Amino acid sequence: MKIYGGGKIFVGLIIFIGLATSPFLFNIGKSSIVRDTKAAEIMQSMGLQCVEKKAFMLPNHMRLLDKWRDSVVRKGNRLYKASDGKEYEMSLQNTCLNCHSEKNETCNACHSNMARKHTCNGCHNYMAVNPYCWDCHIKPKETKS
Amino acid sequence: MSMNRRDFLKIAGISTIAGIGGTAIVGGLQKGVIEAAQTAPDTDTLTGKKWGMAIDMDKIKSEETLKRVTEACHRIHNVPDFSNTKDEVKWIWTETFEHSFPGQEHQFMPDAIKHKPFLLLCNHCDKPACVRVCPTKATFKRKDDGIVMQDMHRCIGCRFCMAACPFGARSFNYRDPRTGLKPEEINLDYPTRTKGVVEKCTFCRERLAKGLQPACVEASNGALVFGDLNDPTSEIRRILASKYTIRRKPELGTEPNIYYIIGGSDYAVVPEIK
Numbered sequence: 264m265k266i267y268g269g270g271k272i273f274v275g276l277i278i279f280i281g282l283a284t285s286p287f288l289f290n291i292g293k294s295s296i297v298r299d300t301k302a303a304e305i306m307q308s309m310g311l312q313c314v315e316k317k318a319f320m321l322p323n324h325m326r327l328l329d330k331w332r333d334s335v336v337r338k339g340n341r342l343y344k345a346s347d348g349k350e351y352e353m354s355l356q357n358t359c360l361n362c363h364s365e366k367n368e369t370c371n372a373c374h375s376n377m378a379r380k381h382t383c384n385g386c387h388n389y390m391a392v393n394p395y396c397w398d399c400h401i402k403p404k405e406t407k408s
Numbered sequence: 409m410s411m412n413r414r415d416f417l418k419i420a421g422i423s424t425i426a427g428i429g430g431t432a433i434v435g436g437l438q439k440g441v442i443e444a445a446q447t448a449p450d451t452d453t454l455t456g457k458k459w460g461m462a463i464d465m466d467k468i469k470s471e472e473t474l475k476r477v478t479e480a481c482h483r484i485h486n487v488p489d490f491s492n493t494k495d496e497v498k499w500i501w502t503e504t505f506e507h508s509f510p511g512q513e514h515q516f517m518p519d520a521i522k523h524k525p526f527l528l529l530c531n532h533c534d535k536p537a538c539v540r541v542c543p544t545k546a547t548f549k550r551k552d553d554g555i556v557m558q559d560m561h562r563c564i565g566c567r568f569c570m571a572a573c574p575f576g577a578r579s580f581n582y583r584d585p586r587t588g589l590k591p592e593e594i595n596l597d598y599p600t601r602t603k604g605v606v607e608k609c610t611f612c613r614e615r616l617a618k619g620l621q622p623a624c625v626e627a628s629n630g631a632l633v634f635g636d637l638n639d640p641t642s643e644i645r646r647i648l649a650s651k652y653t654i655r656r657k658p659e660l661g662t663e664p665n666i667y668y669i670i671g672g673s674d675y676a677v678v679p680e681i682k
Contacts, residue, residue, distance in 0.1 A: 303567055336559045339552060340447040343615050353426075374601070398602035399560060401594065 311362065311369060314345045325394075328355060354401050364402075452619035456636030458534075458554040459611055460665035461622075462653065463527055464643050467631035474502055474525060480627035481609070486600045488588025497579040497588070499609040500529040500624055508656060521670065527632075529624070530577040531656065532556045532610040538569035538578065547606075554665070555611045566605040574660050578608045633645030637665060 266272065271360050306312065306351045309375075315327070331353040334340045335362075352358050365380050387394065396402075415529075468474060481487070481500045488497055492582065502525035506513040511521065536556045538547050546562035547569055549555070570578045582602045594600070601607050612622035625632045635644030644667075653667040 265454060312636075332561060334447045335559075336557065337548070337550070339550060339613065339617065341450045341453075342448045344446040344448060352450070355553075356599060376457070395602075399599040401596055403601060 293317075308321075309369070312351075314343065314358075316346075316349050331355075355396065360402060432469075433438055449618045450619075451608070452541070454616045454619055454621075456553050456642075457638035459532065459616075460635065460637035460644060461529075462633045462647050462667045462669060464631050464633070464669040465521075465524060465526065466669070466671065467629070468524075468527065471525075473631065474527060477624045477627045477632070478502075479529065480623045481612075483593065484595050484598060484623050485618070486585070486589055486595055486598055487607075488583075488585040489661065490583065490588045495588075496583045497581060497585065497607065499607070500527065502526060503528050505556060505558050509654065510657070511548065512654070526668065527624075528575065528577070528656075529666065530556060530611075531575055531662070531666045532609075532611060532663065534663035535661065535662075536573065537662055541568040541572040543568065549577040553613075553616075554615065555613055556608075557610060557613065558607060560599075560605050563605040565606065567606060569606055574657050574662065575664070580604075580606050638679075 268287075315323075320327070331343065335353050341353055343353045345351060365382055383394075383396075447576045476506070478500050482489070483499075485499060487499055490496065505517075505521055505524060505526060508526040508528060532555055534554070534601075536547075536549055539549050539556060542548070543566060544564055546559045548557055548559070550557050556643050565580070567580055570580060579599050581603050589600065590641050611621070612624075615622060620626070622632075622634055625634045633644050633647060635642040637645060637648075639645060647669070648667060653669050655664045655667055658664065
């Protein structure tokens with residue numbers, strides 16, 4: 264089989280594939296989000312823990328918040344019994360933001376901007392999601408990082 | 409490849425069942441993730457089947473009382489003040505007798521009543537017109553306690569509820585409410601609203617959940633009485649049983665739950681149950 268102008272076509276294809284995959288090739292082995300597994304253990308030992316485990320919260324926090332919203336607004340149930348048996352008030356503004364805030368003193372005591380890194384924006388900016396929670400709910404001051 | 413009609417239908421049928429069954433199983437598994445945890449009402453919650461309020465107009469003696477009551481409400485709920493009636497957002501406000509109870513005024517009535525500002529708020533009707541017209545079920549009547557609630561997350565700002573409400577209890581956010589609030593006065597424990605949603609009084613459901621009376625009642629020095637209309641032994645029921653009261657526009661059949669005591673002089677002693 265003979266391809267007319269085959270040489271040009273294949274060279275072009277190789278260049279194209281090279282260009283198209285270059286962002287992935289450059290970033291092989293680098294991850295901009297550092298998943299520090301030790302941090303979770305240390306925080307737990309200090310008594311700092313989220314309502315559910317981190318492995319659950321990372322992919323499911325939006326579903327949890329959705330359920331909280333329905334429960335509080337529509338049913339008037341405001342207490343959340345976590346899977347470890349602890350009870351929390353279901354409130355974005357008054358429960359979540361107590362820790363997930365730039366003003367978290369426990370984190371800021373040792374790390375200059377630890378708290379900021381772990382607030383909503385830290386991840387949402389990276390993932391390019393813009394939830395509009397803050398149109399109504401009042402967040403503590405947080406600068407775009 | 410050749411296939412007869414019978415074989416084709418068999419394969420098609422099996423793949424349909426596999427497809428539907430597969431999604432059902434996957435969906436069922438995902439649901440379990442959050443359902444496992446449980447929710448419950450706050451332990452301090454005031455419980456009532458049908459919240460209502462009695463307003464004793466004789467006990468509201470000065471403009472200051474009215475101002476204190478409205479400000480108490482508007483401050484804790486971050487209700488903006490734009491100082492113009494077009495953009496006004498109000499949860500509790502005042503109006504003359506003629507405008508509050510149209511058709512019941514007459515030329516010989518006492519001036520004291522005719523010119524008295526009446527305290528108005530959402531009536532939390534038994535048959536709320538706003539709930540019937542809401543296309544997204546953003547406003548709804550809570551089954552447990554009868555509060556006509558708003559889910560701001562669902563409101564699309566169509567304003568049908570504003571047209572339907574005969575009491576003018578609903579306000580639209582024509583402007584970003586945060587521009588009408590002083591930053592130092594914002595209550596950080598309560599959200600604001602966003603531009604383009606309708607809002608109104610919620611009978612302080614967030615305070616009821618903590619075992620507190622509504623903010624207006626607390627600030628009124630006993631002029632406003634809040635309670636469960638379903639409980640014959642409650643303070644409000646005993647007051648309603650002993651004093652003559654009127655409601656706003658009862659002829660419309662929405663069954664409002666705010667009662668006005670006019671000329672009650674003093675019910676200071678809540679009558680005992682016989």
